[in-house]
Amino acid sequence: xxxxxxxxxxxxxxxxxxxxxxxxxxxxxxxxxxxFGTKTVLLLSVIAFLYGRPDFLDLALAYALINxxxxxxxxEFIRRRASSETADNGTGR
Amino acid sequence: MTVLFGIFLLTLxxxxxxxxxxxxxxxxxxxxxxxxxxxxxANFFLLDAADVALTExxxxxxxxxxxxxxxxxxxxxxxxxxxxxxxxxLSVVAVTTLIVIYATFDKPRFGDPLAPVHQHVxxxxxxxxxEAIDIPNVVTAVxxxxxxxxxxxxxxxxxxxxxxxxxxxxxxxxxxPGSPGKITAKPGQGLRHYLIPRIVGRLLxxxxxxxxxxxxxxxxxxxxxxxxxxxxxxAAVILYALLEGEAQALRVMPHKLLIVLMAGGALLYGGVxxxxxxxxxxxxxxxxxxxxxxxxxxxxxxxxxxxxxITVTGVLLSVFHAFASRGKN
Amino acid sequence: MPNLYTxxxxxxxxxxxxxxxxxxxxxxxxxxxxxxxKLAAILLFLLLTSPTASNALASAALLAGLRPGDTVATHxxxxx
Numbered sequence: 001x002x003x004x005x006x007x008x009x010x011x012x013x014x015x016x017x018x019x020x021x022x023x024x025x026x027x028x029x030x031x032x033x034x035x036f037g038t039k040t041v042l043l044l045s046v047i048a049f050l051y052g053r054p055d056f057l058d059l060a061l062a063y064a065l066i067n068x069x070x071x072x073x074x075x076e077f078i079r080r081r082a083s084s085e086t087a088d089n090g091t092g093r
Numbered sequence: 094m095t096v097l098f099g100i101f102l103l104t105l106x107x108x109x110x111x112x113x114x115x116x117x118x119x120x121x122x123x124x125x126x127x128x129x130x131x132x133x134x135a136n137f138f139l140l141d142a143a144d145v146a147l148t149e150x151x152x153x154x155x156x157x158x159x160x161x162x163x164x165x166x167x168x169x170x171x172x173x174x175x176x177x178x179x180x181x182x183l184s185v186v187a188v189t190t191l192i193v194i195y196a197t198f199d200k201p202r203f204g205d206p207l208a209p210v211h212q213h214v215x216x217x218x219x220x221x222x223x224e225a226i227d228i229p230n231v232v233t234a235v236x237x238x239x240x241x242x243x244x245x246x247x248x249x250x251x252x253x254x255x256x257x258x259x260x261x262x263x264x265x266x267x268x269x270p271g272s273p274g275k276i277t278a279k280p281g282q283g284l285r286h287y288l289i290p291r292i293v294g295r296l297l298x299x300x301x302x303x304x305x306x307x308x309x310x311x312x313x314x315x316x317x318x319x320x321x322x323x324x325x326x327x328a329a330v331i332l333y334a335l336l337e338g339e340a341q342a343l344r345v346m347p348h349k350l351l352i353v354l355m356a357g358g359a360l361l362y363g364g365v366x367x368x369x370x371x372x373x374x375x376x377x378x379x380x381x382x383x384x385x386x387x388x389x390x391x392x393x394x395x396x397x398x399x400x401x402x403i404t405v406t407g408v409l410l411s412v413f414h415a416f417a418s419r420g421k422n
Numbered sequence: 423m424p425n426l427y428t429x430x431x432x433x434x435x436x437x438x439x440x441x442x443x444x445x446x447x448x449x450x451x452x453x454x455x456x457x458x459x460k461l462a463a464i465l466l467f468l469l470l471t472s473p474t475a476s477n478a479l480a481s482a483a484l485l486a487g488l489r490p491g492d493t494v495a496t497h498x499x500x501x502x
Contacts, residue, residue: 003094005444005447006098009444010098010101010102012436012440013105014101014105016433017105017108017109017128019429020109020112020124020125020128021108021109021112021125025426025483025488026118026120026121026124027426027479027482027483027486027488028426028429029121029124029125030124030479030482031426031429031430031433031476031479032124032128032433033124033125033127033128034433034472034475034476034479035433035436035437036128036131037131037154038436038437038441038468038472039436040131040134040135040150041441041464041468042440042441042444042445043135044135044138045444045445045448045461045464046444046448047138047139049448049451049452049457051141053143054452054455054456054457054460055314055315055316055457056138056143056315056316057457057460057461057464058147058307058308058311058315058316058317058460059134059138059143059146059147059150059316060464061304061460061463061464061467062147062150062151062304062308062321062325063134063150063151063154064464064467064468064471065297065300065301065304065325065328065467065471066150066151066154066155066301066325066328067154067155067471067475068294068297068332068471068474068475069155069158069159069328069331069332069335070127070154070155070158070159071475071478071479072290072294072332072335072336072475072478073158073159073162073163073335074124074162074478074479074482075287075290075478075479075481075482076162076335077162077163077165077166078482078485078486079482079485080166081166082485082486287478287481289474289477289478290474290477290478290481293470293471293474294474296470297467297470297471300467
Protein backbone atom coordinates (compact mmCIF):
# COMPACT_ATOMS: atom_id res chain seq x y z
CA UNK A 1 0.00 0.00 0.00
CA UNK A 2 2.84 2.39 0.71
CA UNK A 3 4.19 1.72 -2.75
CA UNK A 4 1.07 3.14 -4.38
CA UNK A 5 1.35 6.38 -2.42
CA UNK A 6 5.04 6.62 -3.24
CA UNK A 7 4.42 6.14 -6.95
CA UNK A 8 1.61 8.70 -6.91
CA UNK A 9 3.81 11.25 -5.13
CA UNK A 10 6.68 10.62 -7.54
CA UNK A 11 4.37 11.23 -10.49
CA UNK A 12 3.20 14.48 -8.91
CA UNK A 13 6.81 15.52 -8.46
CA UNK A 14 7.52 14.77 -12.12
CA UNK A 15 4.54 16.91 -13.15
CA UNK A 16 5.71 19.75 -10.93
CA UNK A 17 9.14 19.48 -12.53
CA UNK A 18 7.53 19.70 -15.96
CA UNK A 19 5.83 22.92 -14.93
CA UNK A 20 9.13 24.24 -13.59
CA UNK A 21 10.79 23.56 -16.92
CA UNK A 22 7.95 24.76 -19.12
CA UNK A 23 6.46 27.69 -17.22
CA UNK A 24 6.48 30.79 -19.32
CA UNK A 25 7.07 33.23 -16.47
CA UNK A 26 9.39 32.86 -13.48
CA UNK A 27 6.50 32.80 -11.02
CA UNK A 28 5.26 29.54 -12.52
CA UNK A 29 8.63 28.05 -11.77
CA UNK A 30 8.65 29.33 -8.19
CA UNK A 31 5.20 27.86 -7.73
CA UNK A 32 6.45 24.54 -9.06
CA UNK A 33 9.47 24.62 -6.75
CA UNK A 34 7.30 25.29 -3.72
CA UNK A 35 4.94 22.46 -4.65
CA PHE A 36 7.93 20.21 -5.21
CA GLY A 37 9.09 20.95 -1.69
CA THR A 38 5.73 20.06 -0.17
CA LYS A 39 5.60 16.82 -2.13
CA THR A 40 9.10 15.99 -0.94
CA VAL A 41 7.86 16.28 2.65
CA LEU A 42 5.04 13.84 1.88
CA LEU A 43 7.40 11.49 0.07
CA LEU A 44 9.82 11.47 2.99
CA SER A 45 7.02 10.75 5.47
CA VAL A 46 5.74 7.80 3.46
CA ILE A 47 9.16 6.34 2.70
CA ALA A 48 10.10 6.58 6.38
CA PHE A 49 7.25 4.20 7.09
CA LEU A 50 7.97 2.10 4.02
CA TYR A 51 11.41 1.29 5.34
CA GLY A 52 10.20 0.83 8.89
CA ARG A 53 12.26 3.70 10.29
CA PRO A 54 9.87 6.12 11.94
CA ASP A 55 12.71 8.11 13.44
CA PHE A 56 13.50 9.53 10.01
CA LEU A 57 10.50 11.81 10.28
CA ASP A 58 12.79 14.55 11.59
CA LEU A 59 13.88 15.22 8.03
CA ALA A 60 10.34 15.77 6.84
CA LEU A 61 9.72 18.19 9.71
CA ALA A 62 12.92 20.12 8.99
CA TYR A 63 12.04 20.33 5.38
CA ALA A 64 8.50 21.53 5.96
CA LEU A 65 9.92 24.42 8.00
CA ILE A 66 12.68 25.37 5.59
CA ASN A 67 10.72 25.25 2.34
CA UNK A 68 8.84 28.34 3.39
CA UNK A 69 11.99 30.44 3.46
CA UNK A 70 12.77 30.04 -0.24
CA UNK A 71 9.44 31.52 -1.34
CA UNK A 72 9.78 34.42 1.07
CA UNK A 73 13.28 35.09 -0.27
CA UNK A 74 11.82 35.28 -3.78
CA UNK A 75 9.21 37.78 -2.58
CA GLU A 76 11.89 39.93 -0.94
CA PHE A 77 14.03 39.81 -4.08
CA ILE A 78 11.16 40.97 -6.27
CA ARG A 79 10.22 43.68 -3.81
CA ARG A 80 13.78 44.97 -3.81
CA ARG A 81 14.00 44.95 -7.56
CA ALA A 82 10.68 46.79 -7.85
CA SER A 83 11.70 49.40 -5.28
CA SER A 84 15.10 50.01 -6.88
CA GLU A 85 13.47 50.38 -10.31
CA THR A 86 11.03 53.02 -9.16
CA ALA A 87 13.84 54.83 -7.31
CA ASP A 88 15.97 54.91 -10.46
CA ASN A 89 13.32 55.75 -13.03
CA GLY A 90 11.22 58.06 -10.93
CA THR A 91 8.05 57.06 -12.76
CA GLY A 92 5.27 55.53 -10.71
CA ARG A 93 3.19 52.63 -11.92
CA MET B 94 11.81 -1.37 -5.78
CA THR B 95 14.31 1.02 -4.24
CA VAL B 96 16.35 0.77 -7.41
CA LEU B 97 13.35 1.80 -9.53
CA PHE B 98 12.61 4.81 -7.35
CA GLY B 99 16.29 5.73 -7.39
CA ILE B 100 16.49 5.51 -11.16
CA PHE B 101 13.35 7.65 -11.51
CA LEU B 102 14.73 10.35 -9.25
CA LEU B 103 18.11 10.29 -10.99
CA THR B 104 16.41 10.71 -14.37
CA LEU B 105 14.55 13.74 -13.05
CA UNK B 106 17.88 15.07 -11.81
CA UNK B 107 19.48 14.71 -15.23
CA UNK B 108 16.58 16.56 -16.83
CA UNK B 109 16.84 19.35 -14.26
CA UNK B 110 20.59 19.63 -14.72
CA UNK B 111 20.22 19.93 -18.49
CA UNK B 112 17.61 22.64 -18.00
CA UNK B 113 19.90 24.55 -15.62
CA UNK B 114 22.71 24.53 -18.16
CA UNK B 115 20.40 25.47 -21.01
CA UNK B 116 18.64 28.47 -19.54
CA UNK B 117 20.13 31.96 -19.78
CA UNK B 118 17.81 33.55 -17.25
CA UNK B 119 19.68 33.24 -13.96
CA UNK B 120 16.67 33.52 -11.70
CA UNK B 121 15.23 30.40 -13.34
CA UNK B 122 18.57 28.66 -12.84
CA UNK B 123 18.47 29.42 -9.10
CA UNK B 124 14.97 27.95 -8.71
CA UNK B 125 15.94 24.86 -10.67
CA UNK B 126 19.04 24.46 -8.48
CA UNK B 127 16.73 24.35 -5.45
CA UNK B 128 14.71 21.58 -7.09
CA UNK B 129 17.95 19.74 -7.89
CA UNK B 130 18.97 19.84 -4.22
CA UNK B 131 15.60 18.43 -3.22
CA UNK B 132 15.91 15.57 -5.67
CA UNK B 133 19.38 14.84 -4.35
CA UNK B 134 18.09 14.85 -0.76
CA ALA B 135 15.31 12.41 -1.68
CA ASN B 136 17.87 10.21 -3.37
CA PHE B 137 20.08 10.17 -0.29
CA PHE B 138 17.04 9.29 1.76
CA LEU B 139 16.28 6.34 -0.47
CA LEU B 140 19.84 5.12 0.01
CA ASP B 141 19.21 5.17 3.79
CA ALA B 142 21.65 8.03 4.46
CA ALA B 143 19.49 10.19 6.66
CA ASP B 144 22.12 12.54 8.10
CA VAL B 145 23.37 13.52 4.66
CA ALA B 146 19.80 13.95 3.38
CA LEU B 147 19.00 16.32 6.25
CA THR B 148 22.11 18.40 5.60
CA GLU B 149 21.45 18.54 1.86
CA UNK B 150 17.83 19.58 2.35
CA UNK B 151 18.59 22.22 4.97
CA UNK B 152 21.54 23.82 3.21
CA UNK B 153 20.93 23.13 -0.46
CA UNK B 154 17.27 23.89 -0.76
CA UNK B 155 16.87 26.52 1.94
CA UNK B 156 19.97 28.57 2.52
CA UNK B 157 21.66 28.26 -0.87
CA UNK B 158 18.56 29.59 -2.61
CA UNK B 159 18.51 32.62 -0.32
CA UNK B 160 22.22 33.31 -0.85
CA UNK B 161 21.96 32.95 -4.62
CA UNK B 162 19.00 35.32 -4.71
CA UNK B 163 20.96 37.78 -2.61
CA UNK B 164 23.82 37.61 -5.10
CA UNK B 165 21.39 38.03 -8.03
CA UNK B 166 20.01 41.16 -6.44
CA UNK B 167 23.48 42.68 -6.69
CA UNK B 168 24.30 41.58 -10.24
CA UNK B 169 22.33 41.25 -13.42
CA UNK B 170 19.82 38.58 -14.21
CA UNK B 171 20.77 37.44 -17.66
CA UNK B 172 23.82 35.51 -18.62
CA UNK B 173 25.92 37.04 -21.35
CA UNK B 174 26.22 34.93 -24.48
CA UNK B 175 29.57 33.19 -24.63
CA UNK B 176 31.74 34.29 -27.49
CA UNK B 177 34.35 31.55 -27.66
CA UNK B 178 33.77 28.22 -29.30
CA UNK B 179 32.45 25.52 -27.04
CA UNK B 180 33.55 22.59 -29.11
CA UNK B 181 36.77 22.00 -27.20
CA UNK B 182 34.99 22.06 -23.84
CA LEU B 183 32.28 19.74 -25.11
CA SER B 184 34.78 17.20 -26.39
CA VAL B 185 36.77 17.22 -23.13
CA VAL B 186 33.59 16.68 -21.11
CA ALA B 187 32.40 13.91 -23.42
CA VAL B 188 35.71 12.03 -23.21
CA THR B 189 35.81 12.34 -19.42
CA THR B 190 32.21 11.13 -19.15
CA LEU B 191 32.98 8.05 -21.25
CA ILE B 192 36.03 7.25 -19.14
CA VAL B 193 34.04 7.58 -15.90
CA ILE B 194 31.21 5.39 -17.25
CA TYR B 195 33.76 2.78 -18.24
CA ALA B 196 35.23 2.94 -14.75
CA THR B 197 31.86 2.17 -13.18
CA PHE B 198 31.76 -1.21 -14.90
CA ASP B 199 34.20 -2.50 -12.31
CA LYS B 200 32.17 -1.43 -9.30
CA PRO B 201 30.59 -4.08 -7.08
CA ARG B 202 26.80 -4.44 -7.18
CA PHE B 203 24.66 -2.09 -5.13
CA GLY B 204 24.29 -3.51 -1.63
CA ASP B 205 26.71 -6.38 -2.11
CA PRO B 206 27.89 -7.53 1.33
CA LEU B 207 31.24 -8.68 -0.06
CA ALA B 208 32.13 -5.26 -1.45
CA PRO B 209 35.44 -3.83 -0.21
CA VAL B 210 33.72 -0.88 1.45
CA HIS B 211 31.93 -3.26 3.82
CA GLN B 212 35.03 -5.22 4.68
CA HIS B 213 37.89 -3.50 6.34
CA VAL B 214 37.07 -0.72 8.79
CA UNK B 215 33.26 -0.68 8.75
CA UNK B 216 32.63 -3.91 10.73
CA UNK B 217 35.17 -2.68 13.31
CA UNK B 218 33.30 0.62 13.68
CA UNK B 219 29.99 -1.18 13.98
CA UNK B 220 31.30 -3.45 16.72
CA UNK B 221 33.28 -0.89 18.62
CA UNK B 222 30.55 1.73 18.76
CA UNK B 223 28.40 -0.19 21.19
CA GLU B 224 31.35 -1.02 23.47
CA ALA B 225 33.37 2.14 23.45
CA ILE B 226 30.84 4.90 22.81
CA ASP B 227 27.39 3.36 23.35
CA ILE B 228 25.22 5.65 21.24
CA PRO B 229 22.67 4.34 18.74
CA ASN B 230 23.65 6.51 15.78
CA VAL B 231 26.85 5.05 14.32
CA VAL B 232 27.22 7.93 11.86
CA THR B 233 27.62 10.42 14.68
CA ALA B 234 30.01 8.08 16.46
CA VAL B 235 32.23 7.79 13.38
CA UNK B 236 32.00 11.50 12.56
CA UNK B 237 32.61 12.84 16.03
CA UNK B 238 34.79 10.30 17.72
CA UNK B 239 36.50 7.80 15.46
CA UNK B 240 37.14 10.37 12.74
CA UNK B 241 37.09 13.44 14.95
CA UNK B 242 40.26 14.82 13.40
CA UNK B 243 38.66 14.92 9.94
CA UNK B 244 35.67 16.75 11.37
CA UNK B 245 38.04 19.27 12.93
CA UNK B 246 39.34 19.88 9.43
CA UNK B 247 35.78 20.34 8.17
CA UNK B 248 35.02 22.93 10.84
CA UNK B 249 38.13 24.84 9.92
CA UNK B 250 37.20 24.70 6.23
CA UNK B 251 33.81 26.26 7.05
CA UNK B 252 35.54 28.87 9.20
CA UNK B 253 37.99 29.72 6.41
CA UNK B 254 35.14 30.07 3.92
CA UNK B 255 33.50 32.55 6.27
CA UNK B 256 36.71 34.54 6.60
CA UNK B 257 37.15 34.54 2.82
CA UNK B 258 33.67 35.92 2.20
CA UNK B 259 34.11 38.59 4.86
CA UNK B 260 37.40 39.70 3.32
CA UNK B 261 35.85 39.94 -0.13
CA UNK B 262 32.88 41.93 1.10
CA UNK B 263 34.89 44.13 3.43
CA UNK B 264 36.00 46.36 0.58
CA UNK B 265 33.68 49.34 0.32
CA UNK B 266 32.04 49.79 -3.11
CA UNK B 267 32.75 53.14 -4.85
CA UNK B 268 30.17 55.74 -3.90
CA UNK B 269 27.67 56.70 -6.59
CA PRO B 270 27.79 60.51 -7.00
CA GLY B 271 24.22 60.61 -8.31
CA SER B 272 21.85 59.75 -5.50
CA PRO B 273 23.61 59.39 -2.16
CA GLY B 274 21.15 58.37 0.50
CA LYS B 275 17.83 57.65 -1.16
CA ILE B 276 18.38 54.11 -2.35
CA THR B 277 19.99 52.73 0.75
CA ALA B 278 16.93 53.56 2.86
CA LYS B 279 14.62 51.33 0.83
CA PRO B 280 16.10 47.81 0.98
CA GLY B 281 16.22 47.70 4.76
CA GLN B 282 12.51 47.32 5.27
CA GLY B 283 12.00 43.69 4.61
CA LEU B 284 8.54 42.34 4.15
CA ARG B 285 7.09 44.56 6.83
CA HIS B 286 4.03 45.53 4.84
CA TYR B 287 2.98 42.06 3.84
CA LEU B 288 1.02 41.07 6.87
CA ILE B 289 0.20 37.43 6.24
CA PRO B 290 3.74 36.18 5.58
CA ARG B 291 4.97 38.35 8.40
CA ILE B 292 2.60 36.99 11.04
CA VAL B 293 2.94 33.36 10.04
CA GLY B 294 6.70 33.75 9.78
CA ARG B 295 7.00 35.28 13.21
CA LEU B 296 4.84 32.48 14.58
CA LEU B 297 7.16 29.87 13.10
CA UNK B 298 10.52 31.30 14.11
CA UNK B 299 10.53 30.00 17.72
CA UNK B 300 9.57 26.54 16.52
CA UNK B 301 12.34 26.47 13.96
CA UNK B 302 14.84 27.52 16.63
CA UNK B 303 13.54 24.87 19.00
CA UNK B 304 13.72 22.26 16.28
CA UNK B 305 17.29 23.32 15.52
CA UNK B 306 18.25 22.76 19.15
CA UNK B 307 16.47 19.39 19.09
CA UNK B 308 18.41 18.31 16.00
CA UNK B 309 21.66 19.46 17.61
CA UNK B 310 21.33 17.42 20.74
CA UNK B 311 19.44 14.48 19.28
CA UNK B 312 22.27 13.67 16.89
CA UNK B 313 23.35 10.79 19.10
CA UNK B 314 20.05 8.97 18.71
CA UNK B 315 18.73 9.83 15.29
CA UNK B 316 19.72 11.81 12.24
CA UNK B 317 21.12 15.12 13.29
CA UNK B 318 24.25 16.73 14.58
CA UNK B 319 26.07 20.00 14.42
CA UNK B 320 26.04 20.81 10.71
CA UNK B 321 22.32 20.29 10.26
CA UNK B 322 21.46 22.17 13.45
CA UNK B 323 23.67 25.12 12.48
CA UNK B 324 21.91 25.35 9.13
CA UNK B 325 18.45 25.20 10.69
CA UNK B 326 19.19 27.85 13.31
CA UNK B 327 20.74 30.09 10.64
CA ALA B 328 17.60 29.56 8.55
CA ALA B 329 15.45 30.78 11.44
CA VAL B 330 17.49 33.99 11.81
CA ILE B 331 17.48 34.49 8.03
CA LEU B 332 13.69 34.19 8.11
CA TYR B 333 13.61 36.93 10.73
CA ALA B 334 15.91 39.07 8.59
CA LEU B 335 13.71 38.56 5.53
CA LEU B 336 10.59 39.55 7.42
CA GLU B 337 11.80 42.54 9.40
CA GLY B 338 14.69 43.80 7.31
CA GLU B 339 18.32 42.93 7.85
CA ALA B 340 19.02 46.16 9.76
CA GLN B 341 16.69 44.90 12.48
CA ALA B 342 18.29 41.46 12.36
CA LEU B 343 21.69 43.09 12.78
CA ARG B 344 20.42 44.84 15.87
CA VAL B 345 19.38 41.49 17.30
CA MET B 346 22.58 39.66 16.36
CA PRO B 347 25.30 42.19 15.55
CA HIS B 348 28.38 41.57 13.44
CA LYS B 349 30.65 41.26 16.45
CA LEU B 350 28.51 38.48 17.88
CA LEU B 351 28.59 36.64 14.56
CA ILE B 352 32.37 36.85 14.40
CA VAL B 353 32.59 35.57 18.00
CA LEU B 354 30.31 32.67 17.02
CA MET B 355 32.41 31.85 13.97
CA ALA B 356 35.67 31.72 15.84
CA GLY B 357 34.24 30.43 19.09
CA GLY B 358 32.93 27.20 17.67
CA ALA B 359 36.23 26.25 16.08
CA LEU B 360 38.01 27.28 19.28
CA LEU B 361 35.71 25.05 21.34
CA TYR B 362 36.46 22.09 19.13
CA GLY B 363 40.22 22.63 19.26
CA GLY B 364 39.95 23.33 22.97
CA VAL B 365 38.41 19.93 23.63
CA UNK B 366 41.33 18.36 21.80
CA UNK B 367 43.89 20.33 23.80
CA UNK B 368 42.05 19.55 27.05
CA UNK B 369 42.22 15.86 26.33
CA UNK B 370 45.96 16.29 25.63
CA UNK B 371 46.45 17.98 28.94
CA UNK B 372 44.49 15.31 30.79
CA UNK B 373 46.86 12.64 29.58
CA UNK B 374 45.33 11.14 26.43
CA UNK B 375 45.97 11.76 22.76
CA UNK B 376 44.66 14.78 20.89
CA UNK B 377 40.86 14.46 20.59
CA UNK B 378 40.76 11.27 22.66
CA UNK B 379 37.60 11.82 24.66
CA UNK B 380 37.92 8.84 26.97
CA UNK B 381 40.06 10.83 29.41
CA UNK B 382 37.49 13.60 29.87
CA UNK B 383 35.70 11.75 32.69
CA UNK B 384 36.35 8.90 35.09
CA UNK B 385 34.33 6.43 32.99
CA UNK B 386 35.56 6.34 29.36
CA UNK B 387 32.06 5.97 27.92
CA UNK B 388 30.84 9.05 29.82
CA UNK B 389 33.95 10.85 28.61
CA UNK B 390 33.09 9.98 25.03
CA UNK B 391 29.55 11.30 25.51
CA UNK B 392 30.84 14.59 26.92
CA UNK B 393 33.38 14.95 24.16
CA UNK B 394 30.81 14.34 21.43
CA UNK B 395 28.39 16.81 23.04
CA UNK B 396 31.01 19.56 23.20
CA UNK B 397 32.36 19.17 19.70
CA UNK B 398 28.94 18.95 18.11
CA UNK B 399 28.09 22.19 19.88
CA UNK B 400 31.27 23.72 18.47
CA UNK B 401 30.37 22.62 14.96
CA UNK B 402 26.84 24.00 15.25
CA ILE B 403 28.03 27.36 16.56
CA THR B 404 30.58 27.82 13.78
CA VAL B 405 28.17 26.85 11.02
CA THR B 406 25.52 29.25 12.34
CA GLY B 407 28.01 32.12 12.57
CA VAL B 408 29.42 31.57 9.09
CA LEU B 409 26.05 31.21 7.33
CA LEU B 410 24.67 34.32 9.00
CA SER B 411 27.80 36.36 8.24
CA VAL B 412 27.64 35.38 4.57
CA PHE B 413 23.94 36.22 4.43
CA HIS B 414 24.43 39.65 5.97
CA ALA B 415 27.40 40.34 3.70
CA PHE B 416 25.14 39.86 0.67
CA ALA B 417 21.95 41.34 2.00
CA SER B 418 23.12 44.60 3.52
CA ARG B 419 24.98 45.65 0.39
CA GLY B 420 22.31 47.59 -1.42
CA LYS B 421 22.46 48.69 -5.03
CA ASN B 422 24.50 51.87 -5.36
CA MET C 423 -4.48 26.67 -17.37
CA PRO C 424 -4.31 30.05 -18.95
CA ASN C 425 -2.92 32.15 -16.15
CA LEU C 426 -0.49 32.13 -13.23
CA TYR C 427 -3.22 32.75 -10.70
CA THR C 428 -5.31 29.78 -11.79
CA UNK C 429 -2.20 27.62 -11.52
CA UNK C 430 -1.56 28.85 -7.99
CA UNK C 431 -5.07 27.83 -7.05
CA UNK C 432 -4.68 24.39 -8.62
CA UNK C 433 -1.34 23.75 -6.91
CA UNK C 434 -2.64 24.79 -3.51
CA UNK C 435 -5.25 22.04 -3.68
CA UNK C 436 -2.60 19.34 -3.50
CA UNK C 437 -0.68 21.23 -0.86
CA UNK C 438 -3.55 21.28 1.59
CA UNK C 439 -6.00 18.46 0.93
CA UNK C 440 -3.43 16.08 -0.49
CA UNK C 441 -1.13 16.63 2.47
CA UNK C 442 -3.97 16.11 4.96
CA UNK C 443 -5.06 12.84 3.37
CA UNK C 444 -1.56 11.37 3.02
CA UNK C 445 -0.40 12.32 6.48
CA UNK C 446 -3.59 11.27 8.26
CA UNK C 447 -3.35 7.96 6.43
CA UNK C 448 0.19 7.40 7.62
CA UNK C 449 -0.79 8.49 11.13
CA UNK C 450 -3.48 5.81 11.21
CA UNK C 451 -0.85 3.27 10.27
CA UNK C 452 1.46 4.46 13.01
CA UNK C 453 -0.94 4.08 15.89
CA UNK C 454 -0.43 6.09 19.06
CA UNK C 455 3.31 6.71 19.31
CA UNK C 456 5.95 9.39 19.03
CA UNK C 457 5.80 9.03 15.25
CA UNK C 458 2.13 10.02 15.27
CA UNK C 459 2.92 13.18 17.23
CA LYS C 460 5.70 14.08 14.79
CA LEU C 461 3.34 13.50 11.89
CA ALA C 462 0.75 15.75 13.53
CA ALA C 463 3.42 18.44 13.85
CA ILE C 464 4.37 18.05 10.18
CA LEU C 465 0.71 18.36 9.19
CA LEU C 466 0.28 21.47 11.31
CA PHE C 467 3.32 23.18 9.84
CA LEU C 468 2.38 22.26 6.29
CA LEU C 469 -1.13 23.65 6.78
CA LEU C 470 0.34 26.87 8.18
CA THR C 471 3.02 27.46 5.59
CA SER C 472 1.55 26.36 2.24
CA PRO C 473 -1.26 28.93 2.06
CA THR C 474 1.14 31.63 3.24
CA ALA C 475 3.59 30.72 0.50
CA SER C 476 0.82 30.89 -2.13
CA ASN C 477 -0.22 34.29 -0.78
CA ALA C 478 3.38 35.53 -0.86
CA LEU C 479 3.84 34.30 -4.43
CA ALA C 480 0.64 35.96 -5.61
CA SER C 481 1.72 39.20 -3.89
CA ALA C 482 5.07 39.04 -5.61
CA ALA C 483 3.48 38.49 -9.02
CA LEU C 484 1.04 41.35 -8.42
CA LEU C 485 3.89 43.63 -7.31
CA ALA C 486 5.77 42.90 -10.52
CA GLY C 487 2.75 43.84 -12.54
CA LEU C 488 1.20 40.56 -13.66
CA ARG C 489 -2.50 41.34 -13.54
CA PRO C 490 -5.03 38.53 -12.98
CA GLY C 491 -6.87 39.26 -16.18
CA ASP C 492 -4.19 38.76 -18.75
CA THR C 493 -2.27 35.71 -19.82
CA VAL C 494 1.49 35.64 -19.59
CA ALA C 495 2.08 36.45 -23.26
CA THR C 496 0.54 39.90 -23.02
CA HIS C 497 2.41 40.65 -19.80
CA UNK C 498 5.76 39.91 -21.39
CA UNK C 499 4.91 42.16 -24.32
CA UNK C 500 4.20 45.00 -21.89
CA UNK C 501 7.32 44.75 -19.78
CA UNK C 502 9.98 43.99 -22.41
